Amino acid sequence: MDDADSLAQAVDLFHSWQLDDAFTLLGELVSSPLRLAAMPPLARATTQRLYAEVARETGRLDLALPIAQPLAHHCFTVWGPRHPVTLRATVTYATILHDLGRIERAEVLYRMVLNGGGQRRRHTARAVLLARAHLALIAADRGDAPRAIEALTQSLARFRHEFGAFDPHTVRITRQLIDLQIRSGDPASARRLLSSAHVDAMDDLGARHIVTRLLSQDLIELDAEGPVEEVEVDDDAPRLTGPRKMAVWRRRPVRTSAYVAGAAAVTALAVAVGSVLTRPEPPKPPVIVTEAQPTVTAPGPPxxxxxxxxxxxxxxxxxxxxxxxxxxxxxxxxxxxxxxxxxxxxxxxxxxxxxxxxxxxxxxxxxxxxxxxxxxxxxxxxxxxx
Known part of the structure; x- marks a missing residue:
C-alpha cells in the first residue's frame, strides 16, 4: 500500500471512528521525513493536519500542537488565507489552542476562518462550520448562553445535513450542545436530544459501536444527575440519521426519561468537552520527526x-x-x-x-x-x- 492509499485509509478510519488505528497509521507517515517529502504538497499538508486532528480527538494535545502550529503558518504562507487546506489547518490549530485554554487567540483564528471561508463553498464548509460552533462555545463561556445555544443548534443542523449524524465532528457538537443545555438549566431538552441520538445510533450502528456506547454512557450519567420522570417526546422531534445521510423527520414516538422541570440547579454533564473519547489504554504514540521550522514572528504594525x-x-x-x-x-x-x-x-x-x-x-x-x-x-x- 503506497502513501496515498495510507492517507485514504486514515480518512476512512477517522470517519468510521477507528481513531486509534487512524492515529497509528498517520503517525507512521508523519514520523518519516522521507515519506512526507515524497508526497505532493497538498497531500503532505492533509496528512499532517489529519494527524493533529486525530491526536486532539483522542486527547493527545501535546502531540497535536507541535504539528498544527507550524502547519497553519506553512499553509497560510504557501496557499494564502482562503485556500481550503489553509482553512482546515487554521481551524484545527485554533481548536487545539481552545482546548489548551488560549481562548482569545483561538477566537481570532476562528474569525479568520470565517473571513476566508465564504458562505456557500462546499470545500470550505467543514472549516467554517467548526469555526462557528466553537465561537458559540466561547460565547457560552462568556455568559451568553441563549445566543450560544441558538448558534450551536444551527451549526449542528448544518453538520448533520452536510456530513451525517455520526461524523466525529457532528457527534462532538451534539454532546457539546447537550452539555450546554444542561448547564443552562434546560435538562429536558438535553435529555430529548441525547435520547434521540442514542436511539438512532442503536438503529443504524448497533449496540457495540463506539458512538452507541459513548451515548449510552452519557445517558447513564445524565440519569444519575437527579430524579427523573417519564415523558412523551414529540412525534415530530428531529432525529439523527445514519452516516453521510441528511437529517430527516421521522414520525415514530419514543418514550424517554427527562429531568423534572424546575430544578433549582443542574450539575454539568460529566463529559470531557475537550475530548470526544476517553480510552483506557491508548496505543503508544510514534516518535515524531519534523524538519526545523523557522521562527514565526508577527508582521510590523500598520x-x-x-x-x-x-x-x-x-x-x-x-x-x-x-x-x-x-x-x-x-x-x-x-x-x-x-x-x-x-x-x-x-x-x-x-x-x-x-x-x-x-x-x-x-x-x-x-x-x-x-x-x-x-x-x-x-x-x-x-x-x-x-
Missing part, C-alpha cells in the same frame, strides 16, 4: 492609521506593510469595554456606526499572522465624533 468619526459613521483606514499577508484586527475601547473585529487579509478600511459627540473612544489597528504568538499594533488613537 502604518498611516487615520480615523474619521461622525455621529453617523466611524471610518478607520491604514496602510498594510505585509501587502495583504496578515490579518487586520481593529479594537475599539469605550469606558473600559473592549470589542475586536478581525478582517479579511488585505483589508485597508473598517467602518461602523458612529457614537454620540460626547463619547470618547480609542482605536487600535493590529496585524497578525495565523500562528504568530503576538501582533504588532499601531499606536492607539483616541477621539470623538465631530
Amino acid at each position: 502604518e498611516a492609521v487615520k480615523i474619521v468619526a461622525t455621529t453617523k459613521e466611524i471610518a478607520v483606514t491604514w496602510v498594510d506593510p505585509s501587502q495583504g499577508s496578515a490579518t487586520p484586527v481593529v479594537t475599539i475601547v469605550i469606558d473600559g469595554q473592549q470589542s475586536s473585529q478581525s478582517l479579511a487579509p488585505g483589508t485597508h478600511r473598517f467602518t461602523q456606526r458612529g457614537y454620540p459627540k460626547k463619547i470618547t473612544f480609542c482605536v487600535t489597528v493590529s496585524l497578525l499572522w495565523p500562528t504568530a504568538d503576538g501582533s504588532h499594533p499601531a499606536p492607539q488613537q483616541c477621539t470623538h465624533a465631530d
Whole structure:
C-alpha cells in the first residue's frame, strides 16, 4: 500500500471512528521525513493536519500542537488565507489552542476562518462550520448562553445535513450542545436530544459501536444527575440519521426519561468537552520527526492609521506593510469595554456606526499572522465624533 492509499485509509478510519488505528497509521507517515517529502504538497499538508486532528480527538494535545502550529503558518504562507487546506489547518490549530485554554487567540483564528471561508463553498464548509460552533462555545463561556445555544443548534443542523449524524465532528457538537443545555438549566431538552441520538445510533450502528456506547454512557450519567420522570417526546422531534445521510423527520414516538422541570440547579454533564473519547489504554504514540521550522514572528504594525468619526459613521483606514499577508484586527475601547473585529487579509478600511459627540473612544489597528504568538499594533488613537 503506497502513501496515498495510507492517507485514504486514515480518512476512512477517522470517519468510521477507528481513531486509534487512524492515529497509528498517520503517525507512521508523519514520523518519516522521507515519506512526507515524497508526497505532493497538498497531500503532505492533509496528512499532517489529519494527524493533529486525530491526536486532539483522542486527547493527545501535546502531540497535536507541535504539528498544527507550524502547519497553519506553512499553509497560510504557501496557499494564502482562503485556500481550503489553509482553512482546515487554521481551524484545527485554533481548536487545539481552545482546548489548551488560549481562548482569545483561538477566537481570532476562528474569525479568520470565517473571513476566508465564504458562505456557500462546499470545500470550505467543514472549516467554517467548526469555526462557528466553537465561537458559540466561547460565547457560552462568556455568559451568553441563549445566543450560544441558538448558534450551536444551527451549526449542528448544518453538520448533520452536510456530513451525517455520526461524523466525529457532528457527534462532538451534539454532546457539546447537550452539555450546554444542561448547564443552562434546560435538562429536558438535553435529555430529548441525547435520547434521540442514542436511539438512532442503536438503529443504524448497533449496540457495540463506539458512538452507541459513548451515548449510552452519557445517558447513564445524565440519569444519575437527579430524579427523573417519564415523558412523551414529540412525534415530530428531529432525529439523527445514519452516516453521510441528511437529517430527516421521522414520525415514530419514543418514550424517554427527562429531568423534572424546575430544578433549582443542574450539575454539568460529566463529559470531557475537550475530548470526544476517553480510552483506557491508548496505543503508544510514534516518535515524531519534523524538519526545523523557522521562527514565526508577527508582521510590523500598520502604518498611516487615520480615523474619521461622525455621529453617523466611524471610518478607520491604514496602510498594510505585509501587502495583504496578515490579518487586520481593529479594537475599539469605550469606558473600559473592549470589542475586536478581525478582517479579511488585505483589508485597508473598517467602518461602523458612529457614537454620540460626547463619547470618547480609542482605536487600535493590529496585524497578525495565523500562528504568530503576538501582533504588532499601531499606536492607539483616541477621539470623538465631530
